[in-house]
Amino acid sequence: MKPLVEYALRLGDDGLVLGQQLSEWCGHSPMLEIDLALANIGLDLIGQSSHFLKLAGDTEGEGRDADVLAFHRDVLDFRNALLVEQPNGDFAQTIARQFLFSNWQELLMRELMRSHDATLSAIAGKAVKEVVYHARFANEWMVRLGDGTEESRNRIIAGLEWMWRFVDELFAVDATVEELIVRGVAVDPRLLRAEWDARIAQALAEATLEAPKPRRAASGGRSGHHSEHLGHLLTEMQFLPRAYPGVAW
Amino acid sequence: MKAAAHAETGEALKDRVLEILSHVPDPEIPCVSVVDLGIVRDVREDALVITPTYSGCPATLAIASAIRSALDRAGLGRLRIETVLSPAWTTDWISEEGREKLRAYGIAPPPHGAARYSLRDAPAACPRCGSPHTEEISRFGSTPCKSLNRCLACGEPFDRFKCH
Numbered sequence: 001m002k003p004l005v006e007y008a009l010r011l012g013d014d015g016l017v018l019g020q021q022l023s024e025w026c027g028h029s030p031m032l033e034i035d036l037a038l039a040n041i042g043l044d045l046i047g048q049s050s051h052f053l054k055l056a057g058d059t060e061g062e063g064r065d066a067d068v069l070a071f072h073r074d075v076l077d078f079r080n081a082l083l084v085e086q087p088n089g090d091f092a093q094t095i096a097r098q099f100l101f102s103n104w105q106e107l108l109m110r111e112l113m114r115s116h117d118a119t120l121s122a123i124a125g126k127a128v129k130e131v132v133y134h135a136r137f138a139n140e141w142m143v144r145l146g147d148g149t150e151e152s153r154n155r156i157i158a159g160l161e162w163m164w165r166f167v168d169e170l171f172a173v174d175a176t177v178e179e180l181i182v183r184g185v186a187v188d189p190r191l192l193r194a195e196w197d198a199r200i201a202q203a204l205a206e207a208t209l210e211a212p213k214p215r216r217a218a219s220g221g222r223s224g225h226h227s228e229h230l231g232h233l234l235t236e237m238q239f240l241p242r243a244y245p246g247v248a249w
Numbered sequence: 250m251k252a253a254a255h256a257e258t259g260e261a262l263k264d265r266v267l268e269i270l271s272h273v274p275d276p277e278i279p280c281v282s283v284v285d286l287g288i289v290r291d292v293r294e295d296a297l298v299i300t301p302t303y304s305g306c307p308a309t310l311a312i313a314s315a316i317r318s319a320l321d322r323a324g325l326g327r328l329r330i331e332t333v334l335s336p337a338w339t340t341d342w343i344s345e346e347g348r349e350k351l352r353a354y355g356i357a358p359p360p361h362g363a364a365r366y367s368l369r370d371a372p373a374a375c376p377r378c379g380s381p382h383t384e385e386i387s388r389f390g391s392t393p394c395k396s397l398n399r400c401l402a403c404g405e406p407f408d409r410f411k412c413h
Contacts, residue, residue, distance in 0.1 A: 047305020
């Protein structure tokens with residue numbers, strides 16, 4: 001597979017999977033405002049994803065468009081990070097996941113605007129304006145939950161504890177990315193780590209929380225080794241176009 | 250009529266297309282047209298260039314299809330619709346007229362020159378009573394482009410077009 005196809009799939013699958021998860025909160029959130037916010041964030045992510053998947057399909061040149069890539073690939077073909085396929089859990093777990101992801105995605109998109117690939121740069125230029133608000137939303141809720149009641153505090157600590165093991169994968173580099181970094185196409189995520197650490201530390205301090213203790217990191221999503229959660233998510237997300245091929249409104 | 254349309258070129262064509270599109274409303278905020286919103290970027294001999302507001306704005310498809318119908322009705326079927334992502338749309342491209350229409354419709358328009366990575370906008374003037382004493386309830390509103398606000402003077406909740 002061409003490196004750019006692989007890279008665009010990774011970016012697209014992150015947004016698609018997380019957007020699908022967030023959409024599950026629609027109608028179930030603790031308050032109307034959160035309902036609207038999570039639905040909007042999910043919508044942004046799915047929109048960004050459709051642009052990345054279109055780029056993947058166009059670059060591949062085998063006639064697969066964004067919908068085909070979203071709805072007609074199986075678990076092993078998905079390239080999202082393990083973090084985004086972690087279940088919504090309770091609201092705190094959802095916020096912990098968003099907090100870690102959005103702060104990373106904002107830094108990533110800001111750098112990706114400088115990509116030598118014009119399409120990646122254009123998508124990132126739109127995305128970064130959206131992701132700024134996702135990160136702010138998540139950061140504010142970290143503070144409310146961490147510095148809230150005993151109950152909210154315990155829940156956000158538990159959420160962070162679970163999600164923390166999936167962070168390192170966001171900053172990992174393999175041969176595919178290495179090649180694209182050299183060509184000025186991909187962002188070197190290792191260079192984002194220090195700023196990400198500082199942002200996270202600042203938000204956690206404001207939330208009167210401590211970073212979880214380092215633990216053995218889990219990875220594999222970028223090469224298609226996923227947790228069982230992704231399969232369940234895909235059965236729901238892909239049901240309609242698979243059961244009724246070619247269906248249209 | 251159609252033959253005449255084919256003969257048009259350059260500025261004349263551009264003016265006519267913009268006039269046609271000034272009657273195509275945004276499907277979610279029908280008080281403003283797609284021209285007011287600033288999503289029409291260019292008119293060429295063979296194509297109309299538009300840009301989406303937000304990456305995932307669900308109105309994008311509806312807008313493209315409404316534009317298609319309007320062009321076809323005017324005998325401009327030869328114009329393709331091309332979507333570009335860059336430069337990214339900003340609320341600075343909303344016209345003065347569009348801002349007034351938003352205000353009259355009850356949506357606080359975005360301030361000018363605010364297309365930056367701003368996280369906190371100055372409070373909007375209430376579109377109902379004009380009071381500057383308002384607060385943001387949620388950054389995320391009924392559509393991707395709007396936030397939820399409340400007027401502290403007249404008590405009315407209102408939408409605001411986010412600076413973007």
